[in-house]
Amino acid sequence: MKRAFLGEFEEIVLLTVAVLDEAAYGVTVTQEIEQKTGRAVGFSTVHTTLQRLEEKGYLASQMGGATAERGGRRKRFFTLTATGRKALVDVQQVRTQLWEALPPQTLQLMGY
């Protein structure tokens, strides 16, 4: 079975979109990542990644209503697609399997 390939940052963005649920668009995703990870990510990087994920079919997007504060410009809201959710689950499963396969002494060393 072919597995979805997700880069690390892609995975973070995808997860963030999932976390934000209905309110995921460029700005919130960027700020959420900055807050949660403490990483200084540029908006352009996030934007590009969102575009790429949409191209890969993990995200879907639609335009929101007009808002006053952005000069009347609409927001593009992102939501996970079924493929996107499956990709996250896949990644999660791979991790879990790998974690479970860790020898107990290594786990002990890691403080578990």
Add this chain to the structure above:
Amino acid sequence: MNQHSQPPRWATRLLHWLGHPDTREEVEGDLLELYAHWVRTHGPRKANWHYTLSVLRLLRPLAKSRHVPEYTTPFLLSPDMLRNYVKIAWRNLIRHKVYSAINIGGLAVGMAVAMLIGLWVWDELSFNKSHPQYDRIAQVLENQPLENGTQTFESLPFPLSTKLRRSYASDFKYVAVAVPMDITLAYNEKKLTKNGRFSEAAFPELLTLTMLKGSRKLTDPTAVLLAQSTSNVLFGAEDPINKIVDTGDRRMAKVTGVYEDLPRNSQFNGTAFIAPFALLATSSPGIMTNWKSSSFPIYVQLNPASRFEQVSAKISHVLYEGSKDPVKPTLFLWPMRQWHLYADFKNGVAGGGRVQFVWLFSIIGIFVLLLACINFMNLSTARSQKRAKEVGIRKVVGSVRGQLISQFLSESVLVVAVAFILSMGLVWLSLSWFNQLANKQMAMLWTEPLFWLAAFGFSLFTALIAGSYPAFYLSSFRPVKVLKGVVRVGRLVALPRQLLVVLQFTVSVTLIIGTIIVFRQIQHAKNRPIGYNRNGLIAINTSSLGRYDALRLDLLQTGAVVNMAESSNPTTDVWSSANNLDWRGKDSNRQAMFGTVSVSEDFGKTIGWTIKEGRGFSRKLTTDSLAFVFNEAAVKLIGIQHPVGEIIRWHDKEFTVIGVVHDLVMQSPFEPVKPMVFMMNNERTMNTITIKINPEQGAGEALATIRAVFQKYNPTVPFDYKFADQEFATKFSGEERIGNLASIFAILAVFISCLGLFGLASFMAEARTKEIGVRKVLGASVVNLWSLLSKDFVVLVGIAFCIATPIAYYFLNNWLQQYQYRTEITWWIFVVSGLGALGLTLLTVSYQSIRAALMNPVKSLRSE
């Protein structure tokens, strides 16, 4: 907190231009939101920095939109839309019948005129081109430096041909004397008088005749080649080869070939036979070695490597070496490509000629076409203003600009297409009539790709130009404004239209003036006193009959003839000239040219010349065989006031001047009368018998009587006569043809201009309906309104007239300069043309303006 700080505008702009088009809106919005956030958290400076950096990272200058809209905008040229455009265009045409008729009709007439002129120009330019060696054929001509400038002659001595052939074999492929002559061909009982050529053997090769039967060879001195048409008449279905025909004066010859008739637009058209020169010269073989007798045209074909100019320089001295003529003539080659269009020689150089008419008519054609196009443009722009509302509605309903442009363009393309088809029909119908008028046999160039290219190119061009204004200007209107009625199409739009009207009428008025002056010039020359009485004069072309005196007595006895005389040429031409007359006190270096005419004693009485001084010829005085009668021009030339009694030496004989007659116009009626000498010289051949018919008998009856007598005396020759007045009239045919063509084109130009004016006037009247209504209510009279509406156009035509007058004067004055005997350009011609144009304008405009002025104001003001 700085709430009001703004991100750098250039960065925002940059992003707008070069960002990815598909995500432009949200990216711009997101960045603005982030910017506000950065200002709050980091301050405006940092925020600006972040913003700019992000923008630069988000530039996607090469990105193309991958956006696929939910509803595709229809493909502009999809068949459905095209059908719709044509349908709407068609409905528009039908709805405005008058406009459409004016538009299409005017354009069709203009196109038809342009096409006819194009055909004519094409025909003129392709003259002689059917000869396979067109680029290498030339005629040898002679330049004589004479008193009144260098004169050019085509008649050359026979041995020159032999000399050129022998000495310049490397340059000339063929050299041939080919002298044209009317002869009576006879086979059994069939007789036929035709023009053909007696030529040297190389002539058929030089022309590369297309042989239908037999061969081109003409080496046998008793052979003859016949044109197909001649052969058909003489032999019918019989095989003409090896049949013996009489080629006049019992010169029997054997037919050795039949060639295809030379095409109509060839200089050699109508050459019914080609016979060896030796056949003609059997009676006087001396002519073939005589350098003194110049009467033969010589044609050459160059070898591929030789050039006309170089060969001209090489052979220029050859004639003088042979003839030792003291005038020192020089020779040169006149290439075939110049024969037709550049046949006027001025000081020994081929300059103008028909090429001037080619230019003239091309210009007229272009102008007529231009007039039609102007109409088309004016009417479509004028009308387009009325369609502003339509444009508004269409836009509201969802038309894209591209569709509106296509809509308007397809309308004008449709109109032009209909006009083009109509014009083809017009040309097809009028071609035979035009051929008659222009004396040509032109056919439609259906198979000529250039014709189709020009036609389609032009149609498309007109359609695009005329359609461009409504298409591009109207389609740019904002629907809101249009529907509110805010759009005012101002003066600037009317200005080009007015300019175009001025241009139209400038051309028309110029053509009217031109036509009047051409006809006045013709009439002027026709009214010129010719010095003799043409009425009832007939000329019969015949070489010496031998029994002239008996014939004369017989004819006079019938009562059908008042008087008759013999002469060396008809009264409507002069065939020979001399430059070697010597008189008392003549400067020996002068090369004065006189026309010489040999006549019998009754010549003067027959044609009715008027004697100014001295007396005419008399048979009773034997000394009159050495007597001259001068005309006034000759008297002026020798510079002796009363020459009667003077002795003139000519060919080593002494002639006495016995009389002076008033000038006789025998040659071109547009030129001054040449100095002429009349003599009773029995040694020269008499070629013409001139007969004065008894005016009391009808011409038909008299001619029948004369014919009977002639047949008795000379049964082998068909009785062939020409009326002097008809012959004289042919001298005007060239000028009359131009006059007729010019007047037709002028009428058409005026017609087209008036058509346009009519359309414009009706548009104006319609656009000002409300204004007229209000004015009427306030008490304006019909005359007031009429002058209000007509004034604009009258002013335009007035301006056009002011421009046209100097232009017409300049060109026509130049044209008249080529005639020595010419009419004056008087002021009343301009006044008449101006008044005519003005009258036509008023007539055209008044129909519309009076109709508008008579309208009931209640009706025009009620509708809103």
